[in-house]
Amino acid sequence: MSQVAPKVDLEEASSLETDDILQRLSVDIKQGLDSSTVKKRRKKYGENRLQDFQRRSAWQILIAQFKSPIIALLAAAAVLSFAFQEWIEGVAIIIAILLNAVIGFVTEMKAVRSMESLQKLSETTTKVRRNHQVQEIDAKELVPGDIVILEGGDLVAADLRLLEASKLQADESALTGESVPVSKTIEPLEKELEIADRRNMVFKGTAITRGSGEGVVVSTGMNTELGHISSLTAEAEEEVTPLEKRLDSLGKRLIWITLLIAVVIAGVGIVSGRDLYTMVETAIALSVAAVPEGLPIVATVALARGMWRMAKRNAIINRLSAVETLGATSIICTDKTGTLTENRMTAREVRLWSDSIEITGEQQTQGQFRRNDQTIDPLDHPILRNLLNVCVLCNNATLAVEEGGKEHQDVGDPTEIALVALAAKADLNRNKQREQKPEVREEAFDTQTKMMATFHEVEGKYWVAVKGAPESVLPVCSHYATSEQTQEMDKETYETWEDKCHSLAQDGLRILAIAQKTVDNPDSEPYQGLTLLGVVGLLDPPREAVKQALKACHEAGIRPIMVTGDQPVTARNIGLAVGLTTEKEREAQLGKVLKNPDDIPSDQQEALRQVPIFARVSPEQKLNLIALHQQAGAVVGMTGDGVNDAPALKKADIGIAMGQRGTQVAKEAADMILQDDAFSTIVAAVEQGRAIFNNIRKFTIYLLSGNVGEIMAVAFASLTDAPLPLLPLQILFLNAVNDVFPALALGVGEGNPHLMEHPPRDSKEAILTKGHWLAIVLYGLLISAPVLGIFFYVFYVLGWEEKQAVTISFLALAFGRLWHVFNMRDADGGLIRNEISQNPYIWGALLICTGLLLSAVYLPGLSGALQTVDPGVKGWAMAIAASFIPVIVGQIVKLIRK
Numbered sequence: 001m002s003q004v005a006p007k008v009d010l011e012e013a014s015s016l017e018t019d020d021i022l023q024r025l026s027v028d029i030k031q032g033l034d035s036s037t038v039k040k041r042r043k044k045y046g047e048n049r050l051q052d053f054q055r056r057s058a059w060q061i062l063i064a065q066f067k068s069p070i071i072a073l074l075a076a077a078a079v080l081s082f083a084f085q086e087w088i089e090g091v092a093i094i095i096a097i098l099l100n101a102v103i104g105f106v107t108e109m110k111a112v113r114s115m116e117s118l119q120k121l122s123e124t125t126t127k128v129r130r131n132h133q134v135q136e137i138d139a140k141e142l143v144p145g146d147i148v149i150l151e152g153g154d155l156v157a158a159d160l161r162l163l164e165a166s167k168l169q170a171d172e173s174a175l176t177g178e179s180v181p182v183s184k185t186i187e188p189l190e191k192e193l194e195i196a197d198r199r200n201m202v203f204k205g206t207a208i209t210r211g212s213g214e215g216v217v218v219s220t221g222m223n224t225e226l227g228h229i230s231s232l233t234a235e236a237e238e239e240v241t242p243l244e245k246r247l248d249s250l251g252k253r254l255i256w257i258t259l260l261i262a263v264v265i266a267g268v269g270i271v272s273g274r275d276l277y278t279m280v281e282t283a284i285a286l287s288v289a290a291v292p293e294g295l296p297i298v299a300t301v302a303l304a305r306g307m308w309r310m311a312k313r314n315a316i317i318n319r320l321s322a323v324e325t326l327g328a329t330s331i332i333c334t335d336k337t338g339t340l341t342e343n344r345m346t347a348r349e350v351r352l353w354s355d356s357i358e359i360t361g362e363q364q365t366q367g368q369f370r371r372n373d374q375t376i377d378p379l380d381h382p383i384l385r386n387l388l389n390v391c392v393l394c395n396n397a398t399l400a401v402e403e404g405g406k407e408h409q410d411v412g413d414p415t416e417i418a419l420v421a422l423a424a425k426a427d428l429n430r431n432k433q434r435e436q437k438p439e440v441r442e443e444a445f446d447t448q449t450k451m452m453a454t455f456h457e458v459e460g461k462y463w464v465a466v467k468g469a470p471e472s473v474l475p476v477c478s479h480y481a482t483s484e485q486t487q488e489m490d491k492e493t494y495e496t497w498e499d500k501c502h503s504l505a506q507d508g509l510r511i512l513a514i515a516q517k518t519v520d521n522p523d524s525e526p527y528q529g530l531t532l533l534g535v536v537g538l539l540d541p542p543r544e545a546v547k548q549a550l551k552a553c554h555e556a557g558i559r560p561i562m563v564t565g566d567q568p569v570t571a572r573n574i575g576l577a578v579g580l581t582t583e584k585e586r587e588a589q590l591g592k593v594l595k596n597p598d599d600i601p602s603d604q605q606e607a608l609r610q611v612p613i614f615a616r617v618s619p620e621q622k623l624n625l626i627a628l629h630q631q632a633g634a635v636v637g638m639t640g641d642g643v644n645d646a647p648a649l650k651k652a653d654i655g656i657a658m659g660q661r662g663t664q665v666a667k668e669a670a671d672m673i674l675q676d677d678a679f680s681t682i683v684a685a686v687e688q689g690r691a692i693f694n695n696i697r698k699f700t701i702y703l704l705s706g707n708v709g710e711i712m713a714v715a716f717a718s719l720t721d722a723p724l725p726l727l728p729l730q731i732l733f734l735n736a737v738n739d740v741f742p743a744l745a746l747g748v749g750e751g752n753p754h755l756m757e758h759p760p761r762d763s764k765e766a767i768l769t770k771g772h773w774l775a776i777v778l779y780g781l782l783i784s785a786p787v788l789g790i791f792f793y794v795f796y797v798l799g800w801e802e803k804q805a806v807t808i809s810f811l812a813l814a815f816g817r818l819w820h821v822f823n824m825r826d827a828d829g830g831l832i833r834n835e836i837s838q839n840p841y842i843w844g845a846l847l848i849c850t851g852l853l854l855s856a857v858y859l860p861g862l863s864g865a866l867q868t869v870d871p872g873v874k875g876w877a878m879a880i881a882a883s884f885i886p887v888i889v890g891q892i893v894k895l896i897r898k
Contacts, residue, residue, distance in 0.1 A: 011191045013161045013218040014198045018186055021161050025145040025216055029163055032129035032147045041143035048142040048158055048220035062105050071097055080280060126157040127411060129214075134398050134411050146217040151396070152444065153642050153663025154208045159224045160215030162186045162200050166442040167211035170202050171665075181209045195225060207665040212396065212444035246767050250700070261711065265718050279718075298699050298740070302747030306692035309750075314675035315685035316659070322671035325653050326689025328763035329558060331629045332637040333622070333652070336564040336571060337510075338414070338661050338677045339639055340578050341540040345418035348509060349537040351500045352383050353482045365399070365424035378426040383481045385428075387514045387533040391419035392430045393437060394454045394465035399424065414661065415512070418538050419467070437463060443526050447619075447642070451476075453526035455519075462522050466515045466530055470501045473513035477532040486531055501535055505569035508577065509537035546578045549680035557759030558686065560679075561612055562588075563622060563638075568615040581612040591617030594624040597631055605631075622648040635763045637682065639674075640666050653763070656682060683756075690760075691751025697767055698824045699746040704768075705776045706739055706817040709783030713813065716788060723802050725791040725809040730866050733856060734814055738849050742821045745841035752826045752835040782889055783820060786882040787813045794878065807857065807868040808879045814853050815883035818846055823890035827898055831891060 013021055027033055033041075075097065082090040124139040127149040134149060139157035142148070148160055150168065162168070162184055169181040172195070185199050195203065202208070202215060204224040221227055262283040269279040307317050317323060337343055346364075350357045357376070361367020369378045378384045397412025397420050410417050423430060437456035445452035451468030466473065474497055479486045487493070501511050515530040553560045562580055564571050568588040575581045575588070589611045597605060608628060617625070622638065626648060629636050638645075638652035641662040646669040649655030657670035658677040667673050674681045710731055717725050768776070791809035794800045821842060825834040836842055857868050871879060 011193070013159075014189045014193065014201050015191045016161075017188050018161075018163045021216060021218070022163070025218070027145040027147065027216060029129075029147055029214070029216075031132050033143070033145050034131055037145070038130065038141075038143055041145060042141070045143055045220055045223075047140045048217075049140045058105075062101070066097075066101060071101075080283075124155055124157055126154070127151075136411055142217050142220055144217050144220060148215050148217060149396075150202070150208050150213045150215060152208055152210050152212065152447075153665055155663075155665055155668065156202045156204055156206050156208065158204050158217045159219040160202050161218050162202065162213055162215045165211065165213040166444045167446065168208065168213040168444075169210040171207045171209050172196065172203065184211075184213065209665075210444070210446065212442065250767065254704075258711075261715065265715055269718060298703075298743045298747045299696060301744055302692060302695050302699070305748040306688055306695075310672075310685050310688050313684045313688070314659070314678070314681045315688075316673040316675060317671070318667075318673065319671045322654055323689055323692055325635060325671075325763065326637075326686050327691075327693040328635045328760050328765075329637045329654055329686050329689070330760045331559050331561065331634045332553065332639075332682060332686075333561045333563045333625060334639045334679055334682070335641065335658075336562055336566055336574055337540055338641070338658060339674075339679045340546050340562065340574060340580070341542050343414050343540060343661060343677060345414045345510070345538045345540050347418050347422040347536055348539045349504060349507075350384065350387065350534055351504065351537070352387075352534040353480055353487075355381075355384075355483075357384065359422065359425065361425060364421045367425045369426065379428065383483070383533055386481070386516060387536075388423045388426055388428050389433055389437075390465040390467060390514045390516055390533065391536070392423040392428060392433060393439070393456060394452055394467050395419055414540075415510070415538065419512075419536070422536070441522050449527065451527060455522045455526070457522075458518075462519050462524070464517045464519060464524070464526050464530075466517075466526060467512050470498075470511050470513040470535060473515055473530070474498070474501075474532065476527045477513075477515055477530045478528075479530075480532040481534075489532065497532065497535070501567075502569060504535065504537040505567045506573065507537065508570060508573040509539055510566060510570060512536045512538065542574060542578045543678055543680070545678065545680040549683040550579050552683050552687075552756050556683075556686070556756040559612075561614065561625075563591075563614050563617050563625065565617060566615060568613075571613050571615040575613045583612075586612075588613040588615040590615060591621040594621040594628070596624055597628045600628075619645060619648060623651055626651050635760065637686075639682070640670070641677075642666060645669075687751070687756050690755045691749075693761070693767075694751055694755065694826075695747050695749055697772070699743040700767055701772055701776055701779075702746060702821060702824050703739060703743055705779035706783060706820060707735065708776055708780030709787070709817070710734070710813065712780050712784035713787045713791075713809070716784070717791075722792065722795065723806065725787060725806060726813065727806065727810075727867055730806075730810045730868070733866060734817065738814060738852055739817060741845035741848050742818060742842065745839060745845040746821065746824060746836075748841055749835060749839040752829060754826070754828050757828075779820070779823065779886070779890070782886045783813065783816050786816060786885040790878055790882040794875070800875075801869075803867060803869045804871055804875060808871050808875045810866075810868060811853065811857070811871065811876070811879035812882040814849075814856075815880060816886050818849055819883060819887040820890070821846075822887050823894075825894070827894060831895065 016024065022029060026037075078090045078094050078097070125136050126139045126142065127134060127136050128142070129135075129147040129149065142158045146158075147163075148157070150156070150160075156170070163186060165184045165186050168184040170184060171181050182196070182199065184202065187200060189198060189200055201218075203226065204219075205226040219225075219227075266279040266283040270276060303323060306323060310317055310323075334340060347359050349359065350369075355371055357378075358370045359367055360370060368375050369384075370376065378388060395412075395416045397416035398410065399417065399420050400410050412420075420430065437458050439454050440457050440462065441455035443451075443453040445468075449468070450472040451466060453464055453466045456463045456465065474494060477489050480489050480493060480497070481487075501513075504511050513535050514533045516533060517530050550560055560580055562571055562575055568590060571588045572581075572586070576584060589608070591614050593608065594614065594617065600608070605628060609632060614621075614625065622640075622645070626636050626638060630653070635653045637654035637656055638648050639656045639658065640646070640649045641658040642665075645657075646665050649657060649666060649669040649671075654672060655670040657666040657673045659667070659673045659675040660677045662670075662673070662677075672685060710726060713725050714731075717723070787809050790812050791805055794808050795802065795805035822836055825836045829835055855862055856866050857863055857870060863869070
């Protein structure tokens with residue numbers, strides 16, 4: 001065969017027979033492509049990805065630094081300085097603007113690159129057949145001619161011509177706008193059809209909503225339909241989070257307040273006969289004092305740092321807005337399998353009509369079959385042998401040991417993997433069974449029927465293998481197998497089988513019913529007239545960290561709710577085991593009680609909101625549960641892994657997809673992806689979400705309270721005949737340079753370890769509440785009072801020169817604002833050991849800022865520009881003493897309040 005596939009256009013691909021398309025693409029459906037062919041085709045066609053569009057170029061980020069209203073205000077101050085021939089001051093303001101732009105540029109570039117790196121962590125994967133083996137690979141590695149295996153919930157990674165299809169349906173709304181899933185076929189079609197009519201193809205970017213199948217890749221990357229017609233404008237748009245909008249709104253409000261104060265003070269001074277030049281200089285100083293230059297920079301860094309911390313804890317954030325919402329989450333609806341449990345299914349027991357067989361062995365494929373404490377050979381037991389045949393043939397999973405060991409991994413659903421491993425423990429040769437009973441048809445697992453069936457040709461007839469949920473399989477069984485002969489299923493035996501299932505469920509096992517029949521026609525209805533062989537109990541042990549995580553949830557005022565498709569008894573037992581509920585007598589509620597909240601009386605609504613476990617829940621019922629809690633004002637997180645979970649993930653305030661077992665559709669719909677599928681990761685992400693919001697609140701209060709202190713000092717002094725205690729350039733130095741480092745340290749702190757001991761905040765709560773604004777004003781008074789006091793004492797009482805007095809007040813304010821960072825500790829933190837004092841970045845920031853302040857006084861050039869002089873030992877002592885007053889008073893007040 002040719003090593004490089006010829007080009008096949010999409011119209012031609014849909015019109016060819018399956019054999020012809022395989023021949024054109026030089027590939028064997030059973031073997032797939034070999035490694036050398038893949039390498040050559042990738043070299044020819046490139047990676048299977050759409051053209052990379054950089055969200056924001058370096059130039060765009062740089063230019064954006066000068067679009068802020070804050071920068072406009074500083075620029076106006078510079079213009080006024082030049083107009084009054086204050087050249088040094090004007091140049092210094094320009095330098096401050098450029099410095100602010102550089103800091104903002106560097107931090108935003110890092111944030112953008114961080115987002116790009118985070119997105120790479122959740123790239124799409126797909127299953128292919130290569131070198132006779134089924135492998136899971138990165139979707140960008142697909143090449144034309146690859147044989148792709150499709151299952152419900154997959155995102156289609158390239159344009160495929162279908163070769164096999166079992167009840168296959170695809171959601172093609174991304175391309176066609178048609179919201180109804182499209183049923184697929186493998187029959188050739190006419191040429192020149194619209195995309196929506198090409199029923200034997202599936203396209204990149206669409207989603208498989210039902211069934212299973214196989215297809216051959218005909219187009220990759222920009223040659224796909226999505227590459228041709230998709231508009232990538234949305235990908236280039238910058239996402240603005242509610243948090244960023246609030247900060248931007250806060251900044252604009254501060255500017256108007258600043259301008260109003262500046263105009264009023266300048267006007268009062270001019271009317272009272274003060275010098276026009278002096279009052280304009282005062283207005284400039286006030287304008288500069290009120291501008292929180294570091295606010296947008298620190299917010300960007302805090303969000304980026306927080307997201308990286310979440311990524312290290314295996315929580316990948318899809319949408320920035322989720323960071324803010326996480327901290328307010330009050331309800332977490334979680335699945336059982338794989339989230340509360342390990343999703344490491346192991347078959348523990350098989351119940352036949354007259355036998356109960358225990359399966360031992362911790363290793364996946366090694367163990368024993370024991371009956372009445374005696375080891376048996378399962379292949380000598382006719383019914384058990386048949387049951388194991390169904391387990392391996394009605395199955396799409398592949399074990400690593402079947403593909404050569406360590407270089408491969410298990411591929412498939414954990415339940416199916418457990419069934420294949422069960423047969424491997426019996427030394428049942430799966431490949432031999434497939435040769436003896438070749439598959440001719442598959443009825444893919446369906447979430448509505450909760451069953452799967454395969455048809456196998458045996459001596460001119462067709463053996464049908466079926467597995468599924470007991471409540472689905474038992475009603476379609478007309479007979480059951482016994483050691484003697486097949487018996488008819490009557491009401492009494494039906495109830496006996498139900499009791500067997502209930503008994504296994506009480507032991508915390510997940511149950512699958514196994515059945516079979518023989519028919520003459522491969523097109524026969526698979527789900528009727530079956531013979532029940534037995535039921536298999538599978539154990540999925542609870543995760544070790546879940547109990548502690550659930551305890552942390554309860555302490556944090558977050559209610560976890562189990563929402564599972566499993567049986568009520570199994571769900572309740574797992575809930576008891578992990579500590580989700582302690583009510584041993586309380587049964588899990590069935591999902592059928594979850595109707596539209598508008599159709600449920602208010603008293604019943606409140607009762608349903610208190611239910612900790614729901615079992616046998618459908619996707620529609622999940623939506624009703626979310627709505628039920630959202631109507632009560634709760635912020636709801638919902639976990640999901642399947643394509644049918646996508647609506648619930650979108651409706652929830654925080655959609656949480658499983659990174660390991662989750663479908664690509666679920667991941668696309670979610671706000672957050674758990675790389676380890678663990679509930680404890682959700683709790684860690686919520687804690688980090690709270691920490692990020694708390695950090696942003698802290699550095700906002702820190703910056704604004706310091707700025708208010710500057711405004712008060714300048715404003716009060718301007719109402720007297722005294723010189724200004726702070727010069728505009730000195731204020732600019734503090735705001736643009738000195739205060740940014742402590743604020744950054746607050747923004748990247750790990751947070752208060754007691755955060756999860758408090759209830760979640762109201763999701764509508766502003767960054768700064770009325771209490772916080774009051775605290776900012778009071779802190780401002782506390783910072784400005786010592787500055788004014790030491791200035792007037794030095795200037796009027798001691799009679800020192802104006803430059804010395806101004807230098808001392810400048811240093812008192814500068815160091816006072818540095819020590820003020822310790823006032824940002826939470827009330828429940830210790831006086832000595834708290835989240836501020838244990839933050840190493842805080843001490844680093846204080847060290848850097850101390851060096852900067854020494855340079856401001858003693859470095860030639862800088863001290864000249866700032867008009868500072870050596871205050872002497874006595875001056876330093878007075879400045880440092882005054883600077884400690886705000887932090888000492890602040891800590892005393894905190895201790896009194898505590």
